[in-house]
Amino acid sequence: MARQSTKDPDGLTGGRPLRRDAEQNLARVVSAARDVFAEHGYEASMEQIAVRADVGIGTLYRRFPAKADLFAAVVDAATERTRMIADEVLAEVAPPDAVFEFVRRCIAAPSCWRATTSRRPWNGGREERALASLLPVIGQVLTASQGAGTARDDIRPTDVVVLLMSVRAVADLCDADAPAASLRFLDLALDGIRPSQTPPTHSPVTARQLGRVLTTRQRPPRSG
Amino acid sequence: MARQSTKDPDGLTGGRPLRRDAEQNLARVVSAARDVFAEHGYEASMEQIAVRADVGIGTLYRRFPAKADLFAAVVDAATERTRMIADEVLAEVAPPDAVFEFVRRCIAAPSCWRATTSRRPWNGGREERALASLLPVIGQVLTASQGAGTARDDIRPTDVVVLLMSVRAVADLCDADAPAASLRFLDLALDGIRPSQTPPTHSPVTARQLGRVLTTRQRPPRSG
DNA sequence: GGCCAAGTGGAACGCGCGTTCCGGATATGG
DNA sequence: CCATATCCGGAACGCGCGTTCCACTTGGCC
Helix, strand or coil, X not given: CCCCCCCCCCCCCCCCCCCHXXXXXXXXXXXXHHHHHHHHHHHCCXXXXXXXXXXXXXXXXHHCCCHHHHHHHHHHHHHHHHHHHHHHHHHHCXXXXXXXXXXXXXXXXCCCCCHHHCCECCCCCHHXXXXXXXXXXXXXXXXXXXXXXXXXXXXXXXXXXXXXXHHHHHHHHHCCCCCCHHHHHHHHHHHCCCCCCCCCCCCCCCHHHHHHCCECCCCCCCCC | CXXXXXXXXXXXXXXXXXXXXXXXXXXXHHHHHHHHHHHHHHHCCHHHHHHHHCCCHHHHHHHCCCHHHHHHHHHHHHHHHHHHHHHHHHHHCCHHHHHHHHHHHHHHCCCCCCHHHCCECCCCCHHHHHHHHHHHHHHHHHHHHHHHCCCCCCCCHHHHHHHHXXXXXXXXXXXXXXXXXXXXXXHHHHHCCCCCCCCCCCCCCCHHXXXXXCECCCCCCCCC
16 A cells, blocks of 8 residues: 655665666666656556556666655646746746746646656655745746736735646646536636636537536547 | 445335334444444445445345445435535525625535545446436526626636535545634635635644644544 | 666556445334 | 244455565676
8 A cells, every 4th residue: 555665765876876778778768757656646547657668667666765756756847847947937938928828837837746746645745845945036027027916916936836736727627528628717717817818719619518627538539 | 355246236225114123224324324424435445335324234235235335325416415405505595696696605515525536446427417417406596696797707606516626625635634624625725716815714724734734543642 | 788776567466435235123004 | 822034133254455574587796
């Protein structure tokens, strides 16, 4: 039952360098885990990940004592990616568009916030620290837009994170059946941040799509 | 493996009246299922429900051939409740506040949209029909506010449903640690619908709360 | 080339959960 | 009060999945 490991919190092997083949396998494992968790959330099985990485199950457990540790490594990578997106936005994007572009890029990054919004066992505050380390830079992005007058002053960095989670949740629930549902929702939600609105650029979800939205397994093929 | 039953889609026993004790048990089962699914989503176990209903597991399977059928019954009840809320809002609430009050009441209704946003197996289009039957009345509520000029004209009934799902998702993810997170998010999201905004009435999520938001099981007791 | 620590794969185990099954209990009509 | 159709409880089964374990392979150093 996914107890928290104390012996080697995926800091590899305590310092000694890995054998070359092991290093390659490790990279493949993390990459596969990123993709599989992004697709199926935390419920993805270790076997799926092993198959995708073309590796035995034992290999997974050599580097990561428990599933939670592997997931934590993926979340760490996602955190880093998010920080990078924020930095890019600060460097490239004009202040009026900063928050909006930041949110859009986070949603677009395939493995950034996808895995992050799925339920998972407690992992000792690791993500707590990761998220906390992200808030200042998100704050900078937000402040830029607030200074430019395109975002309200009563919004906080945590609101941006909650917004990201909500869009991700809508994407998880709807996008398989209603491909642009999350983008349209994003339009509306971002307008909740703006002092003045613009019309949404994505078309509404259809009723037919909506009916299929909440189911996941064992359904007949989509036909419209 | 939760196959779809064909023999008695929880239409009770094909018409013959139930024994009195059986009828009481059935009511307790549905009520317990509503509460437990609302708390834990579809992942709640049949045993949990049986215990809450103070009934044996066999009793569950007598009326509902599979877990999916029991869940479907709960969703049907939730659909009915939602329709009732919409009717009440149309009768009691002034048009300018209609959509907003509708969404707030749906979120506040403990067993209304809570279970509805959890992932579950496909159940033969049953919920597709249920949701479709709800859209017209939601449309009436929405049209009322649009006519009053408090909701944009480019919003559709399905947007309201997606909004409900997103708020529900935020509540599921955050509210255990940040009790008002979903209410604050609701404020912001509703402002995405309004032509002009009002400041949010709920305070932002704290960073400390946020770090705990995405985990579910086996965590240390909350301490702030 | 030969040694062996490091690494690997996958069978097997334990557990939780959905589901089945059936011996016993109970309501209800006569 | 009896007969019996109906209903109930919960043990048992099968399966999926996280995890463990160990016989076998391989890269790196002498």
